[in-house]
Amino acid sequence: MPILEVKNIQKSFGKTEVLKGLSFSLDKGEVLSIIGSSGSGKTTLLRCINFLEIADEGEIYVNGKRIFDGNSAKNLTDAEIRDNRLHFGLVFQSFNLFPQYNVLQNITLAPSLLKRGTEEEIKAKALALIERVGLSDKINNYPCELSGGQQQRVAIARALALEPDILCFDEPTSALDPELTGEVLRVIKDLKSADSTMIVVTHEMEFARNVSDKVIFMADGIIEEIGTPDEIFLNPKSQKTRSFLKKDIETNG
Amino acid sequence: MSFQQVSLSLAAGFLENCRLFLETLLFSIPLGLIISFGSMSKFKPLSFLIKIFVWCIRGTPLMLQLFVVFYVPGLLFGVPMRNRMLAALVAFVINYACYFSEIFRGGIESIPRGQYEAGQVLGLTKAQIFFKIVLLQVVKRIVPPMSNEIITLVKDTSLARVIAVGEILLAAERFAGKGIIWPLFYTGAYFLIFCGGLTILFGFIEKKLSYFKA
Ligand SMILES: Nc1ncnc2c1ncn2[C@@H]1O[C@H](COP(=O)(O)OP(=O)(O)OP(=O)(O)O)[C@@H](O)[C@H]1O
Ligand SMILES: [Mg+2]
Numbered sequence: 001m002p003i004l005e006v007k008n009i010q011k012s013f014g015k016t017e018v019l020k021g022l023s024f025s026l027d028k029g030e031v032l033s034i035i036g037s038s039g040s041g042k043t044t045l046l047r048c049i050n051f052l053e054i055a056d057e058g059e060i061y062v063n064g065k066r067i068f069d070g071n072s073a074k075n076l077t078d079a080e081i082r083d084n085r086l087h088f089g090l091v092f093q094s095f096n097l098f099p100q101y102n103v104l105q106n107i108t109l110a111p112s113l114l115k116r117g118t119e120e121e122i123k124a125k126a127l128a129l130i131e132r133v134g135l136s137d138k139i140n141n142y143p144c145e146l147s148g149g150q151q152q153r154v155a156i157a158r159a160l161a162l163e164p165d166i167l168c169f170d171e172p173t174s175a176l177d178p179e180l181t182g183e184v185l186r187v188i189k190d191l192k193s194a195d196s197t198m199i200v201v202t203h204e205m206e207f208a209r210n211v212s213d214k215v216i217f218m219a220d221g222i223i224e225e226i227g228t229p230d231e232i233f234l235n236p237k238s239q240k241t242r243s244f245l246k247k248d249i250e251t252n253g
Numbered sequence: 254m255s256f257q258q259v260s261l262s263l264a265a266g267f268l269e270n271c272r273l274f275l276e277t278l279l280f281s282i283p284l285g286l287i288i289s290f291g292s293m294s295k296f297k298p299l300s301f302l303i304k305i306f307v308w309c310i311r312g313t314p315l316m317l318q319l320f321v322v323f324y325v326p327g328l329l330f331g332v333p334m335r336n337r338m339l340a341a342l343v344a345f346v347i348n349y350a351c352y353f354s355e356i357f358r359g360g361i362e363s364i365p366r367g368q369y370e371a372g373q374v375l376g377l378t379k380a381q382i383f384f385k386i387v388l389l390q391v392v393k394r395i396v397p398p399m400s401n402e403i404i405t406l407v408k409d410t411s412l413a414r415v416i417a418v419g420e421i422l423l424a425a426e427r428f429a430g431k432g433i434i435w436p437l438f439y440t441g442a443y444f445l446i447f448c449g450g451l452t453i454l455f456g457f458i459e460k461k462l463s464y465f466k467a
Contacts, residue, residue: 050374082376090374096367099467100389109385110375144466162375 001064003028003197004049004166009058010070011041011048018044019055020221026166026214029195033208033229036218037244042201045218046168049199050090051081062087062165089159089167093175095151097143097158103130104139107158116162129157133187149180153187160191167191169200185211205248209233217241259428259436266424267443270410273338273420277345277406284346285353292358310351316412318344323416341413345406352402360395361387364467390467400455404448411440 002025011019018041026032034042048055057070067084068076076084097106107126116122130136133153143151152172159167169188173181185207191198192211202208208215208229215232217225217240225238236242291303310318323340327333334340364387372382414423421440428436 052370052373078378082378085374086376088374092367092371094367096365096371098368098371098386099465100393110372110377113377113381113385114375142465158375 002026002061003063005059005061006049007059007061009045009048009055009060011044011053011055018221019048021058022218022221022223023058024214024216024223024226026197026199028197030213031192031198031200031211032214032216033212034199034201034216034218035203035205035208035232035244036216036224040218041221042218043170046090046170046199046201049166050088050168051085052090054081086162087165089162089164091152091155091159091167091169091172093171095143095148095155095175097151097154099143102140102142103135103146103154106143106154107161110158111161114162122161126157126161129160130154132160132190133157134183147180148176149183152176152184156184156187156191160196166197166199169198169202171201171203174203203248205233205245205252217244219244254428254433259433259439262428263421263424263436263440263443266419266421267440267447269338269413269418269420270407270443271447273341273345273410273413273418274407276342277349277410278403280342280346281349281353284350286357288350288354289357289361292354293361307351307354310348311355315344315348315409316415318348319412319416322347337416337418338413340416341418345409345413349402349406353399356395356398356402357391359398360391363394364390389462393462393465393467396455396459396462400451403455404451407448407451408444411444 004026006025007023008021009019009023010017010021022045024032034045036042044053047053049060051068054073054076055068055070056073058068059066059070060068067087098109101109104123104126107129108122111117111122111125112119117125127136127139130139133156135150135153135157138146138150138154143154146154152175156167156172172188173184176184181204185204188198188200188207189211200208200212210229212229215227215229216223217232217236217238219240225232225236225241231237232241233245236245288303288307292300292307294300294303319341322344323334323337368386368390369382372386377385411420411422413420414426417423421443422437425437425440428434
């Protein structure tokens with residue numbers, strides 16, 4: 001049974017149709033990369049999956065259980081939406097760390113508020129996560145004292161602290177200086193070896209090619225092409241995919 | 254008139270200023286917060302009415318509002334205001350709540366949406382997000398404009414003399430009536446010392462909050 005199944009998701013803002021019916025599924029431990037040009041709806045898709053936007057139509061299943069149905073979306077209570085969100089974690093392009101909390105507090109805040117164990121358990125787990133993202137020497141630092149790459153690694157640890165079924169990334173490295181993208185991508189790669197299930201929206205084609213099990217190419221609010229990295233990068237079937245990849249090679253070498 | 258006698262008499266007046274100052278703060282800050290939530294309400298008629306009200310209060314002199322609160326109940330309902338201090342307090346609270354509400358609204362609206370969304374994807378409730386994530390960032394941002402407004406309030410309290418509240422300037426004017434002018438200038442010292450203390454306090458708060466950037 002797939003850990004995540006998305007069926008026919010649709011979303012419009014006013015008259016603009018942004019997502020025009022997308023379906024895909026993801027197995028436990030798989031990494032899905034989503035690529036596509038600007039404005040194709042990648043962020044909107046992640047936001048619908050994380051319930052930051054409520055899709056107009058479609059269904060979402062996690063572990064076989066339907067957690068979203070467009071027909072009854074209006075009846076979702078705040079509490080149900082919060083419960084649904086906890087299946088997912090989201091790492092933002094702009095980190096969005098809480099500036100008044102230090103690294104440790106950023107990670108422990110949500111688990112303590114959600115009463116996910118005793119304070120000692122929560123702290124021990126947070127420290128382990130901080131070590132995993134390589135920031136053990138920054139535990140007491142505030143976000144303004146960290147580089148972008150370090151902030152993004154804290155954001156990843158913060159999302160992991162709630163043990164989401166699926167961790168989503170929205171262009172996790174595109175706000176970073178080129179020399180800092182490596183350290184963040186390395187952390188994501190490590191997570192893959194630890195069998196985390198992930199969805200990564202990215203412009204890093206090398207990364208998508210080497211790390212993912214599945215790649216989706218999005219264009220104009222639909223899935224133009226879905227396949228293994230080899231299928232998408234070596235043998236793209238769609239003309240749109242081909243010209244997108246060609247353009248990417250021209251601009252990024 | 255000895256210097257000491259004048260000092261004591263002015264101090265008694267200044268006590269009224271301090272009382273008006275503290276009570277105004279005590280009531281206008283919570284009221285301002287409520288008004289700011291109202292002005293941000295998604296229920297358009299409410300936010301519209303509140304914006305009109307804030308516009309009226311901020312667009313007319315506080316002195317006029319003092320007269321309105323003091324005289325209008327008597328003119329309209331035949332129940333004259335007897336308690337001058339209470340009338341002054343009501344006018345000050347309404348006036349300052351409106352100014353504060355605009356500062357609060359600006360502060361709350363300046364917090365990036367990403368802060369709310371980061372809290373949302375961590376499964377936090379609206380209240381948890383407001384109190385645990387947003388509030389301190391808002392406080393940090395509004396300390397400078399609030400300290401300006403609060404220091405203005407100290408000096409505005411002397412306006413209460415227009416409805417004959419026995420505050421420090423009224424006390425000094427009594428001396429002036431008897432031909433002794435210097436106490437009038439001497440009142441400045443009281444305000445200067447009080448505002449100096451407040452400036453130090455706000456500097457301290459700003460420094461306390463300078464450990465993070467928001
Ligand atoms: N809240 C919104 N209101 C109106 N339109 C929106 C909103 N959010 C997104 N859109 C529109 O939806 C379209 C898709 O936006 P989206 O951010 O999902 O694209 P994207 O694929 O993530 O692009 P990028 O690569 O630039 O991040 C865009 O045309 C955008 O203008
Ligand atoms: Mg995007």
